[in-house]
Amino acid sequence: MELKVYQNKNKVAEEFSKYLIEKSGTQKAFHIALSGGSTPKIVFDVLAEQFSKDIDWNSIHLYWGDERCVAPTDAESNYKMTVEHLISKVDIPEGNIHRIKGEEDPKEEAKRYGALLEEELPKALGLPQFDLVILGMGDDGHTASIFPHEINLWVSPDNCEVAIHPESGQRRVSLTGRIINNAKTVAFLVTGESKAEKVKVIVDREEGYLEYPASHVAPKTKDLVWFLDAAAAKLLTSYRS
Numbered sequence: 001m002e003l004k005v006y007q008n009k010n011k012v013a014e015e016f017s018k019y020l021i022e023k024s025g026t027q028k029a030f031h032i033a034l035s036g037g038s039t040p041k042i043v044f045d046v047l048a049e050q051f052s053k054d055i056d057w058n059s060i061h062l063y064w065g066d067e068r069c070v071a072p073t074d075a076e077s078n079y080k081m082t083v084e085h086l087i088s089k090v091d092i093p094e095g096n097i098h099r100i101k102g103e104e105d106p107k108e109e110a111k112r113y114g115a116l117l118e119e120e121l122p123k124a125l126g127l128p129q130f131d132l133v134i135l136g137m138g139d140d141g142h143t144a145s146i147f148p149h150e151i152n153l154w155v156s157p158d159n160c161e162v163a164i165h166p167e168s169g170q171r172r173v174s175l176t177g178r179i180i181n182n183a184k185t186v187a188f189l190v191t192g193e194s195k196a197e198k199v200k201v202i203v204d205r206e207e208g209y210l211e212y213p214a215s216h217v218a219p220k221t222k223d224l225v226w227f228l229d230a231a232a233a234k235l236l237t238s239y240r241s
């Protein structure tokens, strides 16, 4: 695991953009699973406004790690957020965008999206493989839409599952552990003081860390990077010393 800590959110967004440019490099097709949340939103803005010309958008294929079960026009939709902050501002072919349809029946959609991944992505060890999975982490230690109260979904035998938000009861379609951990690279984007406590428990592997879905993120390739701002990293032993 690699930790990259920057002064603030904007610096995280800038450095992550450079990292993405380097990773996607000259690859003919680069498959990315995107995340919802507040940090990716800033990353998308920075990527579109400062680095768009450094990326060959024809080679980038966008997917989602999770989606809320709402219409694509709903303020809660991760797809809508991505359209507003990234897709509408860059020259990416329509055919490279593979959204989770939050407006469909969740169970059917989880099945459809799982099958789409089998079709569209290259395989590694018999499973679809993303080049890069971008993840956020909630204050409660959830990641994608695998929440602590449904941590069993992480080890699902399927590529996607229907999850339920613990407070709102909102349904979501989420990638499961077998797909996330089969990615070539997984990058967490986590910022803000409200994340500091869980970041410490998970990264420093303190007692009880396995209760949090984010602690189960461990790509088989071992290529896991946490992009943090100073506020989210402030309790980490390695950061303080």
Ligand SMILES: O=C(O)[C@H](O)[C@@H](O)[C@H](O)[C@H](O)COP(=O)(O)O
Binding pocket: 035, 036, 037, 038, 039, 040, 066, 067, 068, 078, 135, 136, 137, 138, 139, 142, 143, 144, 145
């Ligand atoms: O759609 C979602 O809700 C997410 O994909 C989710 O996993 C998110 O990344 C975290 O909740 C962090 O969100 P913040 O960055 O807003 O704290």
